[in-house]
Amino acid sequence: MKKIPIAGWALAATLLLNSCAVNPVTGKRDVVLMSEEQEVAMGQQTDPAVIAQFGLYQDPELQRFMEQKGQEMAAISHRSNIKYSFKIVDSPVINAFAVPGGYVYFTRGIMAHFNNEAQFAGVLGHEIGHIAARHSVQQQAKSTLAQGGLILGSILSPTVAQAGQAASQGLGLLFLKFGRDDERESDMLGVEYSSKIGYDAAEMADFFLTLQRQQEKSGQEIPGFLSTHPNPGDRYETVTALAAEWKQKLNLTRAQVDRNSYLQLIDGLVYGEDPRQGFVENFVFYHPELKFKFPIPNGWNYMNSPQQFQMAPKDGGALMSLTLAQGDNLETAAQQVLQNYNLQPLESKSVTVNGLPAIAIVAQLKQQQQQQQQQQQQEIRVLMYLIKYNGNIYNLMGVTLASQFNNYAPQFSNTMQNFSVLTDQEKLNRQPERIRIETVQQTATLAQIFDRNQVPEARREELAILNGLQLSDRVEKGTMIKLLSK
Template identity: 80%
Template sequence: MNKLSITGLSAALVLLFNSCATNPVTGKRDLILMSEAQEVALGQQSDPAVVAQFGLYQDPALQRFIENKGQAMAAISHRSNIEYHFKIVDSPVINAFAVPGGYVYFTRGIMAHFNNEAQFAGVLGHEIGHIAARHSAQQQAKSTLAQGGLILGTILSPTVAQAGNSAAQGLQLLFLKFGRDDERESDRLGVEYSSKIGYDAEEMADFFVTLQRQQEKGGEAIPGFLSTHPNPADRFETVNKLAFEWKQKLNLTNAQVERNSYLKRIDGLVYGEDPRQGFVENYTFYHPELKFKFPIPNGWDYMNSPQQFQMAPKDGSAMLSLTLVPGETLEAAAQQLLQGYNLQPVESKSVTVNSLPALAIIADLKQQQGQQQQQEIRTLIYLIKYNGNIYNLMGVTTTANFNSVAPQFSSTMQNFSTLTEAEKLNRQPERIQIKTVAQSSSLLQVLQSYKVPEARLEELAILNGMQLSDRIDKGTMIKVIGK
């Protein structure tokens, strides 16, 4: 027994030593449980899942802009040896994030809130900094170790230490919280990298103020690079100090800000939720592009994405989702769906839903042999054929809870119908509109001259990175919102 313990301890120490890698930024050895090749492979596996989850924002010129600036910055980073990819995803949330192996994503929501290229470049450098310093890989290692049993698991099975085979693992890494030291290091790298390609990194500090104001105003979730941030005032001061030092070091006497050129780039950018991708009003989901609608159970929460629309009661006891499924016929789609989810049909019948052909199926999740006994799961599925697509409305809950929640499932499924109301079909998103101030006055007066509603004045002030009391000179470009 003692001999086995000593052998296991020795193996664990060897594993830990071999799992240390030199950090490209600091030159120190860090505990990292994946090789660079595995890290790159994980990014490649994660990218399709990220794009499927959010969708790419359809603006080729803006996509070229982030790609060109990203590649210029990656070339001077501490990890210029790997291949980088930069994309704008179609989400209104104000966020930017990176996954291991060189993949960086900005939402259209954050692009809307930048007020010059220098702010954009600072955040871009921050995200590249996370990749350069291998923060995601480090956090993955810490997270795995914190779960316990890693050393024993690795000794028993060498595959435990490998980067996984599914995109879901990559998506999990998006939500790893970087510590304050990582955030400070990425701030420092963001200043360094953006300065090295000629931008005024002091603007990065100003953008953190915009993010903080936005979060305080709406209580919204804030980006990962802000969520574990040091004190905002300290961070603002530190970034400004670092920016000044880099200007001195590089003799950067004419650092770029590029306000007007950036604002012109985002003129017409979709702002907020895009109703063309589906929207909710009075607990009804409408999809103008696909021309359907259905009710949401009263009081349930919901979330829309390009992949699916999900609904759930606040207690989390059930879930109802809408997705598209492949198949030439309802029967073929049902067979593939049941096999894919490992479901055993209990009852199946052909029905019509508002004159649309459909299949209604009750099915149970099969229990795997050797698997620990869990609560039994039952589903109600409606497959509805409409306009060349097959829609899968699937309600999932425990078998014990099924009878109580099935009427809510059925009400949504049986009320799926064709969308014909012109006002809903023609609903357009709000967009950023760039205006040139005709007369010097306060921001408040300028916004009022553009008929901005009283309730949205502070929102527009934050969007412009200004205070309502700020004086705006004639000829200044500002953002307003219109359709």
Template identity: 75%
Template sequence: MKKYTITGFTVAIMLLFHSCATNPVTGKKDLILMSEEQEIALGAQSDPAVVAQFGLYPDEKLQNFIKEKGEAMAAISHRPELDYTFRVVDSPVTNAFAVPGGYVYFTRGILAHFNNEAQFAGVLGHEIGHIAARHSAQQQSKSTLAQVGLIAGMIISPELAQMGDAAAQGLGLLFLKFGRDAERESDRLGVEYSTKIGYDADEMADFFMTLQRQQEGNGAAIPGFLSTHPNPADRYNTVNQLAGEWKQKLNLTTAKINHDSYLRMIDGLVYGEDPRQGFVENNTFYHPELKFKFPIPGGWGHMNSPQQFQMAPKDGKAMMSLSLAPGESLEAAAQQVLQGYGLQPAESKKVTVNGLPAIAIIATPQPQQQQQQQQQQQNLRVLMYLIQYGGNIYNLMGVTTSTDFNAYFPLFSATMEGFATLTEPDKLKRQPERIEIKTVPQNTTLAQAFRTFNVKDTRMEELAILNGMQLTDPVQKGMLIKVVE
């Protein structure tokens, strides 16, 4: 037995040794249980799920901008051989993130908060740094991927998360939280890469402080590259020091900032939630483009995406979702949805929902699924309404345990039977706010310039942060600033 134990231990050590890969940035051996081919495949598999979850922001010039700058920076990175992909996704959250294999995403929300190209370049370098140093692959090997960005990963219990969209598994790669050392390394690489393509990396440090102010001001979640860890003030000082060192090292005397050209490029950018994609008001979800509405239970959290709308109570004991169902008819859609989720109908009937044809189904997991769930104490029950309207079939689904089903049934039913045609003109015509670039007419303070452009007092601090300035800061005649209209 001792011999076998020693042999097994030796084999384990050998396997760990062969699992070590050379870090492209440091040149040292790292424990990574994923080959580069697997890393690339994982990124390629996750990309469609990311796009489906958020959607691409429909602005060709912005998509071309991030592609052009990303490719230029990737070429001087420590992993130039990767086939990188750069995208702007349609999310109001202020964030940027990367997944293994060369995929980098910036939200329109973070683009709104940059005030020059140099700030953008610093964060771009930071995200490419995560890929270059294989931080995502290391986190995957340590099994510490964060399920941030999905309701199923935030307020719905793990027992119910399995009923969420299949893309949720791929989206576990989103918004990775790295450790302090990884964040510091990516800060350093962000400075190095952005300086090497000619930008002033001092601006990256200023942007960190803008993000910190935003988080302190409205309690918003700190973006991934701020979330773990090093103190923002410490990072500010470190990045400024590194920026000076790299400028000196490269003899860069005229580093690019490009304030005005960047602001002109984002003129008209959608700011905040886009009501055209659906919005919640007075416990009701409205969709102006698809012209429908339905009520939301009071006190429930919600999350909207191009793929689905999700709702859940704070205790995580239930969830509801709305998504499009496949199929040309209600019967075909019901069959495909049940099959896709591994469910079998316990009850099913044709109904009418506010004049719209529908099928109501109570379902349970199929026997093989049920057996597995019983072993895990996850006995689920589902209420589903498939509603035909406007050339689409909508799937409204409520999920909870069998024990709690009767308690949640009235809430599920009220939401699903409240689905109706949207006719209110003010809801149908609702438009998003957009960034507007204004020229300061005279030397004054930022606060006074805002008043010139009829900015409400209640939003002045928000817009000061958006401009990366203080309300008392001086502004000069001819200077470009951002307002929201």
């Protein structure tokens, strides 16, 4: 081993010290690689990407509630000096997340599953806790130190993911997983912050049980909340005990729960997938608003957002996406897409897709000659169809390795060549389910109430979880509960 001069160690120590900052929560020094100004700037850059990805949920009253409670809680947090922003995004997934610099987002999916304001406040405090303790910044520093860069989330394998540089570095922070210690600390802060503005933080523990039941029912991990989190049972006990301590410390003899006011607030909330934004049925994607449809390869995963629709096989060997292309005509749009993605066309021809004018292009990523020689094994190949319909130009793009292109090309072509006008009135008029708040007229079990309201047997457990109750639970007359309607 080579000996490192003392001066070298001194320089390294100085650089490390300069990368440390006092944690606002613990008062200890943490290794971070950005200043507070940089952190805030990153949040400002990330926010538009988040909104573009998910869209804002269109309910001014609910948005005002989120912002008001968020600002009230931020004011008593350990980092009240920065400017916070609180938004509800239009996603059915049960999730809440925060990005550096004071930006907190709840999905309408998680709003649907809260059963009182206290549960909402506990989770809000948890997310503010991540910002107050600078967890995202610390995770970014650890990833940078360990790997020389941020870990970006992707539904693709790392090999194919290199072709899609659209994901910004800031948006990649959403996919950084917090460690268990960070989550425990945020739970503690969630209890502290929600208690300090008057809520019963024990309700936060009950919500964790709802998340656990939802995970067990779906067989899928709930994003954010259960990933790398402590055992839900241990978490419940810990939060319950902490809530009792803060009640005593603050002398909260009448801690707020506010069930009815919260349920009235979410009456009419869109529940589950909103078909007006597009929906999948029997491996066909339908978009009632834009009036088109196309098939999805059987067995492929898919993800819909206001910005794009993505499809990928389970092995991650390819990706297909649908986006809107810019341009007044097909030729201009094609040139713009090729330029935006740094693609070199190999073949191009004008075609007709179910009566609609289109251009079909086979292309590859532009590379320097030296890079071509070094990365010949990793060459990216693209098939795309630009289709003009109803004033828009749609870009259907399939991406894979050149070595796999012939395997995936038939699936790419089948989807693209079967893009067509949607005329089925049942699909065009499909409406979303919405939460309907009803007041129980007669004391009964939840199962009996569902009987009276003709809730299908197959959906009773789902609605029991939505209400934070068991089917066998006795529900008193005058209690508000959630049902669904269209």
